Amino acid sequence: KAGVTQTPRYLIKTRGQQVTLSCSPISGHRSVSWYQQTPGQGLQFLFEYFSETQRNKGNFPGRFSGRQFSNSRSEMNVSTLELGDSALYLCASVPPGAQETQYFGPGTRLLVL
Amino acid sequence: SQQGEEDPQALSIQEGENATMNCSYKTSINNLQWYRQNSGRGLVHLILIRSNEREKHSGRLRVTLDTSKKSSSLLITASRAADTASYFCATDAAGAQKLVFGQGTRLTINP
Numbered sequence: 268k269a270g271v272t273q274t275p276r277y278l279i280k281t282r283g284q285q286v287t288l289s290c291s292p293i294s295g296h297r298s299v300s301w302y303q304q305t306p307g308q309g310l311q312f313l314f315e316y317f318s319e320t321q322r323n324k325g326n327f328p329g330r331f332s333g334r335q336f337s338n339s340r341s342e343m344n345v346s347t348l349e350l351g352d353s354a355l356y357l358c359a360s361v362p363p364g365a366q367e368t369q370y371f372g373p374g375t376r377l378l379v380l
Numbered sequence: 381s382q383q384g385e386e387d388p389q390a391l392s393i394q395e396g397e398n399a400t401m402n403c404s405y406k407t408s409i410n411n412l413q414w415y416r417q418n419s420g421r422g423l424v425h426l427i428l429i430r431s432n433e434r435e436k437h438s439g440r441l442r443v444t445l446d447t448s449k450k451s452s453s454l455l456i457t458a459s460r461a462a463d464t465a466s467y468f469c470a471t472d473a474a475g476a477q478k479l480v481f482g483q484g485t486r487l488t489i490n491p
Contacts, residue, residue, distance in 0.1 A: 271422070300478070310468065310481035323478045357422060367411055367472065369479065371422040 269293070271360050271372035279378045285346040288375045292339050292360030298322075299341040300369060301333060304355040313356075316341050345377075353379045386469060386482040394490050399456045401485040403469030404449075410472050412445055412452050413479070417466045426454075426467075459489045 272291045280286050292299050300323075301313040312325040316335035333343040339360075345352055355376050359369035387402045405412070411430045415423040429436045429445045429452065436443045442455040456463055466486045470479040 302479075302481075309483045310470075312478050312480070315478060325478070355420060359423075367413070367428055368425050369423075370425065371415075373422045374420075376420070 271358060271370055273356075273358055273372040273375050275375060276373065277376050277378075279380060280348050281380050282348055282350060284348050285344060286348060286377060287342055287344045288356055288358075288377075290341045290343075290358035290360075290372060292341070292358075293362070293370055296360035296362050296370070297339050298361040299335060299339065300359045300361070301341070301343050302357045302359070303327075304357060304374070305351075305353070310357075313343065348379045350379050353377060386467075386485045388485060389483065390486045390488070392488040392490060393459060395459060395461055397459055399459050399463070399487055399489075400453055401467055401487070402451060402453045403482050404451045405469075405471050405480075405482075406450065407471075409447075412443075413470045413472075414441075414443060414452075414454050415468045415470060415481075417468065417484070419465075423468065456487075459487075461489050461491050463487060464489045 274289045298317045300315040302310050304310045314321055314333050315323040319335045330346045335341045355374045357371050357374045359371045361369055385404045393399055409431055411428050413428045414426040416426055417423045427438045427441055427443050429443050440457045445452045466484045468484045469482045
């Protein structure tokens with residue numbers, strides 16, 4: 268099976284712009300979680316989607332949003348980008364019936380200038 | 381906020397030696413997991429230990445869990461250059477898909 272894929276892998280934006288990142292989970296996985304990784308804050312949970320519904324949300328401002336499609340692919344959007352949004356954004360999918368282990372994609376590295 | 385605190389933050393050893401890293405957490409958990417990350421890439425799941433388990437092995441990995449001390453350790457035996465990576469513990473205190481990660485231990489294996 269193909270692993271979790273994330274596009275794009277690298278992205279450069281300027282302050283005030285918005286960005287959309289995409290994540291395709293492993294085939295058959297219906298749960299997708301997003302994480303932000305920065306040198307200062309480490310890995311932080313953003314949100315989790317299951318069957319097109321947001322089930323959990325981390326402590327991030329409303330500029331961070333996401334959605335999930337019927338094919339389980341997920342997107343996250345960050346509006347009005349700030350310099351501090353520069354980070355590695357990771358998504359992870361969870362297999363049905365094994366709700367603990369998460370399979371991570373390679374991440375999207377976002378640089379905000 | 382980070383639930384897990386990892387110790388040490390960085391560890392450098394010679395190939396063939398054993399590497400031990402520790403993780404402490406703050407609240408009750410259902411399980412604790414260890415992940416590896418190579419140079420800013422995605423995380424790879426290594427091992428999961430449930431709250432009712434005390435020790436678990438997987439190949440060269442040995443994980444212990446002490447729920448009374450809210451701590452875990454990861455031992456990598458007979459280290460190899462390919463083990464060079466950052467290692468993170470993660471707990472599910474907030475829910476199964478909402479992992480809370482420690483800051484990680486950066487492990488360097490010198491040939």
